Amino acid sequence: MKSGFLDKLIERLGRIGPEDVQNYLLQLAQEKGLIETVFNAIQEGIIVTDAKGRITYVNDAACELFGLEAETSIGKRLDERVRGLDWKSLSQSEGAVSRDMEIFYPANRFLNFYIVPLKLKEEGGRRKEEKESREPASENSSFIPHPSSLLGHAIILRDITESRRSTEKTIESERFNALTLLAAGVAHEIGNPLNSLHIHLQLMERKVRKLDGKVKEELQEAIAISRAEITRLDSIVTQFLQAIRPSKPQLHPENVNALVEDALRFFAPEIEDRDIVVEAELRPDLPLLELDRDQMKQAFYNVIKNGFEAMKRRGILRIRTDMDATHVNVSFTDTGGGMSAESLSRVFEPYFTTKSSGSGLGLLIVRRIVREHGGEMAIESNEGKGLTLTIRLPYLDKRVRMLEAGDRKEEGGGLKAETE
Numbered sequence: 546m547k548s549g550f551l552d553k554l555i556e557r558l559g560r561i562g563p564e565d566v567q568n569y570l571l572q573l574a575q576e577k578g579l580i581e582t583v584f585n586a587i588q589e590g591i592i593v594t595d596a597k598g599r600i601t602y603v604n605d606a607a608c609e610l611f612g613l614e615a616e617t618s619i620g621k622r623l624d625e626r627v628r629g630l631d632w633k634s635l636s637q638s639e640g641a642v643s644r645d646m647e648i649f650y651p652a653n654r655f656l657n658f659y660i661v662p663l664k665l666k667e668e669g670g671r672r673k674e675e676k677e678s679r680e681p682a683s684e685n686s687s688f689i690p691h692p693s694s695l696l697g698h699a700i701i702l703r704d705i706t707e708s709r710r711s712t713e714k715t716i717e718s719e720r721f722n723a724l725t726l727l728a729a730g731v732a733h734e735i736g737n738p739l740n741s742l743h744i745h746l747q748l749m750e751r752k753v754r755k756l757d758g759k760v761k762e763e764l765q766e767a768i769a770i771s772r773a774e775i776t777r778l779d780s781i782v783t784q785f786l787q788a789i790r791p792s793k794p795q796l797h798p799e800n801v802n803a804l805v806e807d808a809l810r811f812f813a814p815e816i817e818d819r820d821i822v823v824e825a826e827l828r829p830d831l832p833l834l835e836l837d838r839d840q841m842k843q844a845f846y847n848v849i850k851n852g853f854e855a856m857k858r859r860g861i862l863r864i865r866t867d868m869d870a871t872h873v874n875v876s877f878t879d880t881g882g883g884m885s886a887e888s889l890s891r892v893f894e895p896y897f898t899t900k901s902s903g904s905g906l907g908l909l910i911v912r913r914i915v916r917e918h919g920g921e922m923a924i925e926s927n928e929g930k931g932l933t934l935t936i937r938l939p940y941l942d943k944r945v946r947m948l949e950a951g952d953r954k955e956e957g958g959g960l961k962a963e964t965e
Contacts, residue, residue: 581604584602584604585604585605585606587604587606588606588704589606589701589702589703590603590604590606590607590608590609590610590611590656590700590701590702590703591603591604591606591607591699591700591701591702592604592607592623592699592700592702593663593697593698593699593700594623594697594698594700595696595697596695596696596697597622598622598623598624598632598636598698599620599621599622599623600618600619600620600621600622600623600626601619601620601697602619603615603618603619606702607700607702610648610654610656610702610704611626611627611648611651612650612651613626623700630646635658635660636660636662636698638660638662639662640661640662641659641660641661641662642659642660642661643657643658643659643660644657644658645657645658645705645709646658649886654704654706655704655705655706655709655710656702656703656704656705656706657702657703657705658700658702659700659701659702659703660698660699660700660701661698661699662695662697662698663695663696663697663698663699664694664695664696665694665696735778735782736779736782739775739778739779739782742771742775743772743775746768746771746772746775749764749768750765750768753765753768793917794836794837794840794914794917794918795837796835796836796837796918797835797836797837797838798833798834798835799833799834799835799836799838799841800831800833801831801834801836801841801866801873801875801938802827802828802829802831802866804836804838804841804842804845805825805827805845805864805866805875806825806827807842808842808845808846808849809823809825809849809864811846812849812850812853815853816853819853819856819857819858819859819860820858820859821853821856821858821859821860821861821862822859822860822861822862823861823862823863823864824861824862824863824864825863825864825865826863826864826865826866827864827865827866828866828867828868831866831868831873832868832873832940834873834938834940835918836918836938837914837917837918840914840917840918841914841918843910843914844910844911844914844915844936845875847908847910847911848877848908848911848934848936849862849864849877851908851934852877852879852881852932853879855879855881855882855883855931855932856879856880856881857881860879860880860881861879861880862877862878862879862880863876863877863878863879864876864877864878865878868940871939871940872920872937872938872939872940873937873938873939873940874935874936874937874938875935875936875938876933876934876935876936877933877934877935878931878932878933879931879932880931881931881932882928882929882931883926883927883928883929883930883931883932884924884926884928884932885928886928889924889926892908892924911936915936915938918938918939919938919939920936920937920938920939921936921937922934922935922936922937923935923937
């Protein structure tokens with residue numbers, strides 16, 4: 546809107562005739578439409594509220610970020626439309642406030658929430674106020690509120706999801722580098738003594754065989770317990786090393802459904818013993834994927850095991866395979882207790898577990914295997930309502946797409962390639 550337009554319009558209010566009103570309204574509508582068009586073209590979300598926190602304007606980007614509808618949001622309080630927003634603390638500041646926030650609907654994103662109070666501009670400061678206090682107000686003069694009057698707030702929303710996740714990946718990489726150094730020490734300091742204990746138990750077992758009576762039985766029981774504990778410690782060390790230093794996948798064309806069925810067959814006795822129902826919906830026309838058979842079976846095994854342990858007895862595990870334009874999706878849904886939002890945010894931390902017993906390395910191993918195959922993982926859960934873990938594995942490896950000759954750029958004369 547042109548500078549001074551509203552000021553001139555206000556000054557002329559007493560002299561505007563009925564025939565001029567329509568022209569001014571049309572001009573105001575055009576200016577308003579232009580501003581809204583510009584704001585809707587901005588990628589950042591923009592929300593304007595009045596002094597009571599009611600929405601007076603919201604652009605398309607903000608609607609998309611918060612899952613709002615502009616028509617039904619105007620006039621409503623912002624904290625009613627965006628649940629969990631602490632509007633009171635954000636709006637009480639005299640100056641601008643910048644806060645980062647995580648939203649979960651309509652998509653899980655991180656936003657920078659920048660809010661600034663809107664106040665009337667001080668035109669002339671005290672000198673203008675003093676002048677007006679000395680001069681009597683004419684019938685046509687407009688009322689000028691106190692310069693510090695709060696009109697409302699302007700909010701700018703910036704999607705920082707990619708930068709936030711990039712930072713998290715950097716921290717995770719540094720964490721794994723530290724764990725890798727620790728892994729070498731663990732392999733040496735624990736692995737070698739375990740081998741020595743195993744050998745000495747074998748020697749003891751040979752001597753115990755020559756004994757008779759109750760003493761023999763007691764010693765054999767003690768040796769069996771010791772051997773079981775050594776095996777358990779060896780398994781923990783092995784899992785730790787697999788999580789930190791996974792071997793490079795040996796890729797071959799594999800049927801994902803067959804790998805899921807192989808993993809389920811391993812659990813057949815446990816499924817029967819716990820009275821668990823497994824509902825498998827495996828899409829038959831899936832393409833073959835370049836996978837390391839043993840590693841992917843290990844990933845499926847860990848996910849299924851976690852689901853069984855979460856459900857205890859008489860639960861339902863639903864396994865579904867499907868595909869979209871670029872990935873094959875394998876989802877595992879259990880009817881266990883689910884996870885809280887806090888636990889879900891820490892699920893891939895080394896040694897973090899919600900179980901009374903467990904190494905906390907299972908899902909860490911799964912994610913490393915999936916990433917080594919160029920895939921990705923997603924977990925959805927509501928506490929008390931089960932959990933769904935989805936593994937996405939790519940089946941297309943498109944690097945570039947060469948355009949037809951008709952798309953050749955005349956100026957450069959070279960072929961144009963588009964990445965996908």
